[in-house]
């Protein structure tokens with residue numbers, strides 16, 4: 407039971423964080439979700455209160471904001487804003503992706519970095535939490551423009567990185583190509599072939615097999631385990647996913663390999679519905695080879711349909727996987743999914759479900775895997791890439807995928823058992839927040855006041 411004193415204290419810490427980080431709505435939302443689970447933890451671990459761990463964890467260790475000037479193919483000059491928030495290094499070097507999207511602000515990067523602390527702790531691997539990116543829109547940019555932007559971005563960021571300091575990876579708008587360009591620039595400036603300084607590189611230059619697939623594959627392994635607990639199987643289940651990027655495509659691949667039927671996915675323009683099951687080869691060709699819009703899929707499968715501006719969550723399904731962006735599934739969407747018979751939701755994206763949506767799922771008994779647990783496969787495989795780079799080794803696809811699956815099952819079980827221990831059986835949100843927090847908090851106490 408939470409004592410009123412603890413509730414008051416945590417509420418006070420939250421209000422103080424809101425005041426000190428004015429206008430950062432996404433950051434406030436992420437903080438509120440985590441702090442809302444911590445009352446019982448402070449009762450069980452009064453030392454965390456004494457050491458002011460919550461207050462300290464809310465303050466990033468370092469926040470870097472910088473100018474990114476670059477020239478397009480016509481010679482016109484553009485100025486973007488770059489960010490890196492190095493949030494917490496109690497468990498290891500800062501680790502977290504870079505996002506290139508016009509919606510990027512300090513608030514978005516802080517919410518992602520904050521989530522990353524607990525996600526990385528759940529993997530059990532020695533990595534701290536960070537996030538970065540730029541308010542740059544990669545849509546419609548040529549390869550030469552992407553290279554110039556990545557080089558300019560790294561020309562400033564390199565001074566804060568290092569394999570023992572801060573190790574970025576990809577996120578929205580940043581894939582293998584962009585990571586490779588940034589690594590190339592880092593290598594040139596520093597004169598060091600320091601493979602472990604970024605992850606998500608291509609295989610030729612020290613990348614890990616499965617890194618590209620890992621977030622999507624890991625998400626499905628987490629989902630499979632949630633279903634096992636419910637005594638349900640993935641085979642034959644009808645699934646829908648938002649997004650049509652790295653995470654969504656590889657989640658579809660693993661779902662299909664395990665016998666599920668995926669009938670819809672989406673992008674920011676609308677959703678694609680293919681009643682007979684998405685043709686993965688066609689989808690990969692359109693999105694990965696051609697880098698085209700999702701509608702182009704219809705050229706390969708005329709019997710499918712594309713609903714511009716449509717709400718994907720209105721499609722009846724048994725399993726829903728939001729894999730696009732934050733706050734894309736609200737309370738109303740959740741109610742529709744529940745009415746239509748959805749039994750499980752696992753988040754491939756970061757914080758895609760609003761707090762109201764998550765509440766609807768919890769109350770309806772829908773198994774709900776929050777992103778900080780369910781999409782941790784990406785960062786876990788990044789940590790495996792760091793291990794390979796440090797040992798100058800390279801592992802096979804099968805070996806790496808087996809490790810990924812073990813890690814995802816481990817994360818699931820840790821969240822499940824922690825929720826049960828704290829009297830919240832089946833509540834993966836509470837399980838993930840509490841288990842992740844305790845790991846980091848213990849390390850912070852041990853490290854002293856730093």
Ligand code: NDP
Pocket residue numbers: 509576577578579580621648649650651652653654672673674675729730731732754755756781782784785
């Ligand atoms: P990609 O850039 O590969 O794909 C993103 C997809 O989401 C695209 O289909 C895009 O559509 C859609 N999308 C992006 N922003 C919006 C928006 N504002 N509204 C509607 N649709 C949008 O990114 P990823 O697949 O890598 O990332 C997807 C999510 O997964 C993000 O939340 C990311 O933080 C999270 N994640 C990613 C990891 C990784 O390893 N890549 C690891 C852990 C989490 P369009 O092309 O039309 O913009």
